[in-house]
Amino acid sequence: GYLNQGSITVKPWFTGALTLSYTAATPTSVRGFNLVGNPYASSINWDGMTKTNITSTIWVYNPILKVYATYVAGTSGVGTNFNGASGSANIIPSGQGFFVKATSTAAALTFNETDKVSNQVSSSNLLLAAAPVTAAPIEYFRIQIFQDSLDKEDALVFFNKNASANFVPDEDGEYYKGESKVNISTQSADNVTLAINQLPHTATRQTIPLNVNISADGTYQVNLTEIKNVPQLYDIYLIDAYKKDSVDIKNNPSYSFTATVANANTYGSGRFSLVIKINPNYKYQLVDFSALKVLNTVQLSWKTQNEFNGTTFTVERSTDGGLTYAAIDTTTSTGAGLYSYTDQSPNLNGQNFYRLKQQDITGAISYSIIVSANFLSPSAADSKLVKVYPNPSSSVINLTITSNNPSPVFNITITNLSGNRVKTVSTSQTNWQGNVNTLSPGTYFIQVIDDSNKKLVGRSSFVKL
Numbered sequence: 001g002y003l004n005q006g007s008i009t010v011k012p013w014f015t016g017a018l019t020l021s022y023t024a025a026t027p028t029s030v031r032g033f034n035l036v037g038n039p040y041a042s043s044i045n046w047d048g049m050t051k052t053n054i055t056s057t058i059w060v061y062n063p064i065l066k067v068y069a070t071y072v073a074g075t076s077g078v079g080t081n082f083n084g085a086s087g088s089a090n091i092i093p094s095g096q097g098f099f100v101k102a103t104s105t106a107a108a109l110t111f112n113e114t115d116k117v118s119n120q121v122s123s124s125n126l127l128l129a130a131a132p133v134t135a136a137p138i139e140y141f142r143i144q145i146f147q148d149s150l151d152k153e154d155a156l157v158f159f160n161k162n163a164s165a166n167f168v169p170d171e172d173g174e175y176y177k178g179e180s181k182v183n184i185s186t187q188s189a190d191n192v193t194l195a196i197n198q199l200p201h202t203a204t205r206q207t208i209p210l211n212v213n214i215s216a217d218g219t220y221q222v223n224l225t226e227i228k229n230v231p232q233l234y235d236i237y238l239i240d241a242y243k244k245d246s247v248d249i250k251n252n253p254s255y256s257f258t259a260t261v262a263n264a265n266t267y268g269s270g271r272f273s274l275v276i277k278i279n280p281n282y283k284y285q286l287v288d289f290s291a292l293k294v295l296n297t298v299q300l301s302w303k304t305q306n307e308f309n310g311t312t313f314t315v316e317r318s319t320d321g322g323l324t325y326a327a328i329d330t331t332t333s334t335g336a337g338l339y340s341y342t343d344q345s346p347n348l349n350g351q352n353f354y355r356l357k358q359q360d361i362t363g364a365i366s367y368s369i370i371v372s373a374n375f376l377s378p379s380a381a382d383s384k385l386v387k388v389y390p391n392p393s394s395s396v397i398n399l400t401i402t403s404n405n406p407s408p409v410f411n412i413t414i415t416n417l418s419g420n421r422v423k424t425v426s427t428s429q430t431n432w433q434g435n436v437n438t439l440s441p442g443t444y445f446i447q448v449i450d451d452s453n454k455k456l457v458g459r460s461s462f463v464k465l
Contacts, residue, residue, distance in 0.1 A: 004039045009110040020054070020100070020107040032102040036109060038092045044115040047073050047090045051100075053107035056170040057196075058092075059099040067153045067178035068099075070195035072171065076138050078228075080154050080173070080195045086142075086226060091119050103169070137309070141236065142226040143274065145184040145212055153184050157208065157274070158198040159230060161310065161361060165199055165206075167192035175211075182220065183213040187269070201310070202234075202276055203362035210272040214259045222272060224253040231308045231361060233282040237275045242266055249274075282306045284360040291354050291371040298343040298373040302356055307333040310361035315341050318353040321413045321449045322370060322421060325355060348375045350456060351415070351447060370421055374445065385458030386448050392463035395437040401430045401448055401457060409451040414444050426451065439464045 009018045012034065020034045038044050046058055056073035062081050071079030071089040079089030092098060100109060139159040146152040155175070163171055167188040173196030175185035186197040187209035197208065214220060222238060227250065230236075238249040240257065242265050247255050259266040287303040300315060311333040316325040329341050346352045352375075356368035387400040401410060412432065414423040422439060425432070436444075441464050448457040 003041050005113070007110055007112050008039050009108060010034070010036050018108060019105065020102040020109060022102040022105045022107055032107070033099050034102060034109075035097055035099055037097045038094055039111055040116060041094050042116040043091050043093050043119045044111065045090055045117045046071065046092055047077075049073075049115050050110060050112070052109070053102060053104045054109060055101045055103060057101065057173045059173075059176060060096070061178065065150065065152065065178070066180045067183070068176045068195070070173040070175070072173045072196050072198075075140075075158060075196070075198075078138065078140060078156065078158075080142070080156050088119075091117065101169075137229040139229040139231070140226075141224060141228070141230055143184065143186075143210070144221075144223045144225045145182045146221040146223050147182050147214075147218065151181045153178075153180055153182055154225060155184050155186050155194070155210075156196045157186060158196070159201055159234075160198050161201050161363065163198040163200045165189035167194065168198070171198045172196055181215045183211070184222075185211045186274075187211065201231075201361045201363065202278075203364055204278070206276040207239075208274040208276070209269060210274060211269045212267055212272050214261070214267050217260045217262075219256060219258050222249075222255045222257065224249045231282070231310070233279055233284075233306065233308070233361070235277045235279050237277065239273045239275055240271060241273070242271045246275075278362075284308075284311055284358070286356070286358060286366070286368055289356050289368040289371060291352075291373045293373045293375070294342075296346075296348060296375075298346045298352060298354070299340065300343065300354055300356075300371075301338070301340045302368070304333070304337055304339070307335065307337070308361060309333055309335050312359040313339060314357040314359075315343075316355050316357055317343065317346070318355075319347040319350065320454055321351070321411055321447050322353045322424065323411060323449065323451065323454075325353075327357075346373060346375070350375065350459075351445075353421070372415060372420070374415075386446060386460040388446060388460045388462045392465045393436060394465040395435065397434055397436055397462055399432040399434070399446065399448075399460075401432070403430060403450065403457055405450055405452060407452060408457075410457065411449045411451045413447045413449075415447070416440075416445075417443055436464055441465060 011018050012021050022032050058071050060069040062069045067081045069081040077087040077090040082089045142154050142156055144154040172194050175193045175195040185193045188194055236250045237246050238255055239246050284307055285305040289302040292299045313331050314327050315329040317328050318325045351372050353370050353372045355370050359365050385402045389398050410427050412425050415421050443463055446460045450457050
């Protein structure tokens with residue numbers, strides 16, 4: 001016969017329309033499901049296919065395990081219950097049937113030539129193919145219930161900083177029960193049963209309920225069969241409410257338990273859960289942040305611990321004495337621990353203040369100490385407009401400010417030789433007195449900016465005895 005070529009839109013035989021079947025009739029548990037098949041004499045990649053009013057999830061019945069293999073587009077080929085190597089679930093072989101879920105009566109699925117891939121899939125293995133190249137490492141672990149080589153099922157938990165703890169159709173994969181003697185799934189925060197559960201990086205303790213079901217009395221295992229790129233920051237514990245027991249399943253990946261059909265407390269949705277905990281030994285820390293003048297540039301350097309590959313660094317600069325800051329560079333951590341940035345265009349006519357905004361993988365935001373680079377020492381003209389006395393001083397300094405502004409709002413900033421701000425004060429008076437007896441002995445710089453027009457009034461310096 002003829003090989004199928006070109007674009008092919010699915011046309012259900014019982015409707016004759018180029019749209020998938022969708023009905024508002026009950027039961028809602030099967031609403032929108034359509035069984036379709038790859039029409040080409042070639043494998044196709046589900047990740048790249050155009051989907052109109054269809055969720056990103058596919059379900060393929062695995063006849064060997066008698067469970068549904070589940071995959072959500074965009075998760076780099078990692079799915080549940082596939083016989084092939086992890087990382088191949090997005091590849092659908094020629095003639096393979098799979099379920100998709102329409103979300104409205106206008107749902108359509110079209111196969112295009114561009115969806116074809118060269119991966120050769122063995123007919124003896126369900127969706128077995130080479131793993132695709134991924135742009136960034138994905139973070140996940142696979143939890144399994146196991147009785148024997150034929151009676152087992154697994155569920156996936158992904159970590160994604162943009163994910164929701166609640167069920168999201170194009171993010172999570174709903175769980176559908178097959179005919180296996182054992183079943184396992186997770187529960188979303190809004191109580192949807194999931195085969196694939198994407199969660200945000202947590203900043204606190206997080207509990208994931210497990211649904212573990214059996215059909216006969218016996219001894220079973222809950223196994224952590226795979227864990228990839230999950231940050232060391234997270235410890236994963238399996239909690240057994242029935243036995244009042246817990247185990248660090250990252251380091252002890254197999255847990256045996258006995259269940260009895262007559263005793264509902266030994267299985268089901270109430271016995272097991274996973275708890276994600278923060279390990280304080282691996283919390284993100286900024287160790288050092290510094291600024292160094294190099295000719296007409298400023299070299300910024302910082303040292304970190306436990307930043308992994310999910311921390312965002314934003315370098316911010318202020319040229320108005322620290323009143324306002326603007327981002328001048330953003331970068332993502334690599335786990336190297338040492339980072340730098342060169343400001344090629346600092347303000348060469350004054351002092352530049354810098355701070356580092358840090359957002360760790362949990363979404364927590366923190367700011368570094370403020371460092372500065374001063375390209376001009378106080379000039380004679382600046383000092384005439386801003387006078388400090390007595391100088392040197394051991395306890396109190398007086399500041400006299402000369403200004404033509406009838407309604408000034410002076411922002412006075414005192415910095416040390418390292419560029420760190422030690423005091424900031426606002427006043428509308430041209431004469432100001434400040435206590436400096438808590439400052440360490442040394443030289444300090446004073447900068448006065450008129451906050452009403454954001455203009456520099458002048459600079460001066462003094463020595464603290």
